[in-house]
Amino acid sequence: MDSIGRKIRELRKIRNLTQEQLAERCGVSLSCISRWENDVLHPTAKNIESLSKALSANITELFPSYAVQPSESLIVREIVSIVERMxxxxxxxxxxxxxxxxxxxxxLTKDSIT
Structure with a gap:
């Protein structure tokens, strides 16, 4: 499984960005980008949002292991389909x-038990 750092580096290179350019787009220091890419430091939720925008990538591209797996349930698949369009x-x-x-x-469940 790819680490978040490897994924950031991979997406940055695919987008032909230097670490300096990515740092500027994310509003962080160059050393911060380096630490992320080397898995010394992990980005915060706010940083992940900035990274996502800077790399023109959705969250599942940054964290592929967290992508929603297709459900067997037709109802759940329909709900997901609707929510994805919102x-x-x-x-x-x-x-x-x-x-x-x-x-x-x-x-309500707790109240009925007690």
Whole structure:
């Protein structure tokens, strides 16, 4: 499995960017890019967002092992298909709604047990 550092280096080279150029696009130092590429340091969530934009890559290109595996369930596949076509704010709303639903459901389950 590729490390995040190797993936960053690979995508940077494919995009014909120097470490300096990538550092400038991400708003970090050259040494930071070097440490990321050598797996000495891992990017924060904010840095991953910057990297994604700077490299014109989606998150699954940076972290292929975290890509969503196809589900056997037709319902889940349809939900994923719909969500993939939404804007990021819409996706965040759906996620927040699902989290809230899960919290309420868990709360109701706990209340019925006690």
């Amino acid at each position: 804007t990021e704010p819409e996706q965040k709303f759906v996620l927040e709604t699902l989290i809230h639903y899960q919290e309420v459901r868990n709360s």
